Amino acid sequence: MSQQTATRDRGVAAIIKNAVVSALLALVLFSLMIGIRTETGPSGQLTYWTRFGELAAVVGAVFIGSIIVETIKRWTGPVGSVELPDTVRRAFAMLGRLLIPALLIFALLVPVIFYNQRYLLDLAILVLTYVMLGWGLNVVVGLAGLLDLGYVAFYAVGAYSYALLAQSGLPFPYFIETYPYVAIDFLQLGSWAFWALLPVSGLLAAFWGVLLGFPVLRLRGDYLAIVTLAFGEIIRLVILNWQDLTGGPNGISGIPRPTVFGIPLTRGDDGFAALIGVPFSPTHRLVFLFYIILALALLTNWVTIRLRRLPIGRAWEAMREDEVACRALGINITTTKLSAFAIGAMFGGFAGAFFATRQGFISPESFTFQESALVLAIVVLGGMGSQLGVALAAIAMIGGFELFRGLDQFRMLVFGGVMVLLMIWRPRGLVSHRAPTVFLQKPTEISSSLVKEGRG
Template sequence: MFKLSEIKKSLIVALWFIFLTFPIMVLKVNTIENVIFWRWRNMFMIGIGSFVISLVWRYFQENEESGRKTLALFTENPLAKRIKMGSLSKRPTKDGVIRESNPVIQRTFYGLLIVVALLFPFVNQYQATILTTALFYVTLGLGLNIAVGLAGLLHLGYVAFYAVGAYTYALFNMYYGVSFWVALPLGGILATLFGIALGIPVLRLRGDYLAIVTLGFGEMTRITLENWDAVTHGPSGIAQIPKPGLMGLELTTQQGIMYVYYLAVGLAVLTVFATYRLQNSRIGRALMAMREDEIASQAMGINITRTKLTAFALSAFFAGMAGVLFAAKTGFINPQSFTFMESAIILSIVVLGGMGSILGVIIGALILILLPEYLRGVGDYRMLLFGASMVVMMIFRPQGIIANVRKVYKIDRGGRD
């Protein structure tokens, strides 16, 4: 049962919600006839709804705290420690090391996900068009995950690399007739160079200072594109960007949509594969060590300068390639396509999915991009529902949808703690 103090707090929350939403949800003014309508029913619904939600919220918070206490009592038990060490539940390998991971399940899941993605356009082509945009953000989220999730470098100007890739294809095609397949790696390479150029002056910066500098870099890129009229056409943007070619074949509009969709799937799969291999490589372990403790990792012999530059370069490369494909899909780009809000959405994908988690970033991208689209039926309330779901998610699951599970390497000591 709920305590009296919790009921009082929920009542206060309900009154505050009624007070804050009263001018919007209760008052309705007809300016033509100068009549005011009082919608008292809405006030009662808001009060009752906020009261019930507050009670449920407090109930789950109390259960979470009690669960933590139970877990703490369990882990203090010597028998539980032996189970955690793996001495009772796992057998050591030939080298005496216990590795807690199951890559077979992960590979099977990714394989099924690829099969569904390949067959999806044949089910609903309109949904495939929407999913193409979501796949762009999957690539962008995984790219930013290298810098933020693996290396721990807070990046608020990531959309600048996206813009570099898009304008690389648009400008090189407009002035030199460069094709899509030539511009695709070229956009990634130029974005990588921009990532290195950004990484050099911020090598000594951390935390908020790094975030401010990267934010400034993103805004500088956008403002440069807006004001360099002689080259980028300024706010007017660049139109008539050619679609990707397929060995000189003429594609219909329907075939072109499917072709771009499969290119987006291929780019997303390439990014997933590269990120997965990076996590299990020497560079990936250096990135994660730097994320945990920069000073300790430097003392252990990790070159911090090279590691940071590598994180910025790899992260920018995938954004550049996604930008080329984005320009080819839309056929028109301008600086307003690369505002700070895009960087905020990409960062939200990483945080919501789980920093460092590949599968979490994929799910986070699909939720953040597809959910507002599918909630268009509720009109203006869709963003309110979207924001409320994000707040609830961050309170009850701050580590993200799928938290990054660290691989544990422990020596079996024959049952000793």
């Protein structure tokens, strides 16, 4: 047998081996997700049935797909870096500069383009809500480098703060009687309640962010993640069990809707439609909610970009790269961490207040760990620290999830597979390149004599 034939046989054996391993992994992973289907029976008992045929089809597809992929890799061989022509690079750079204005113009025109499609307007509002949450968490995770798994707690604080204050003035009715000069009865604000309570909800969420920051000042990495996860669960359990204040599992309903600066979006003669002389339509409220969350998201983006260029933003980036070196430079780690938690939590509180007024009803089921994981996945997938990447990831994850809705129970599997492939293709996120806040316009050249003396 020639050496070439032996090499080919070893290559075929390696391909088959990798395909068998991939098929076995697929069998283990999908045996419970696809092979067995469970549901609750009519009398409450658990019923199940098997789908071994579909499981075998998936495992076979993985086996054949692995053989095809490995064969293509061996045929094409390793691909080296390709140097693009200057004209192509300039064209890509121009497209990159035009992408953000194009997305902004499209966002402004969404209510006009999809005015008669309520489902798409609702989906656009949901996407922008997660864009805002992603930008808020990006301050903590992307800029400051603090892994926060309990970000949904601040989302919940903002939502419940707005709901409670808008319905009953202050959470504790006796507070107004005891401290009449300090307390504010928000019930007197009437139609202006949303605009008055929006900053209050953000400030309360920022206050809880500072409270979370103090116990975790000395923690990093996995330990910080565990504590923040526990904080999110504590907030959810408090909301669930403090029924006298939060309504417990029944939630809070009848939350006031936002108004156009005091003018309600209702059908009556005092409504906004009658004021401007147009026929009333329920879509007006959706359009107004869309522009509110768009303005809040753009405000979050603008504040974050401005903070990055300030000393506090550069301190966040320094702490993200190396906390020990950051301490050695004389940066106050305590205030740096607390400011990151507070500002990120404030934007989460704003988003929570908007969520409460948009839904008109909130309950503890809306603030589970799954929401924190989803927002964190958006930040990681988009590229930590990248504002554009977070926006694109929110569109891909929220809009893409709806795109696969027609696949019924398989949509989670398909969507998860697409996300895995995307992370393999772009392991550092959709937008992995981030220009540093401070950099030298021209590299400084140090002579060899100075380096020898220890100055370089």
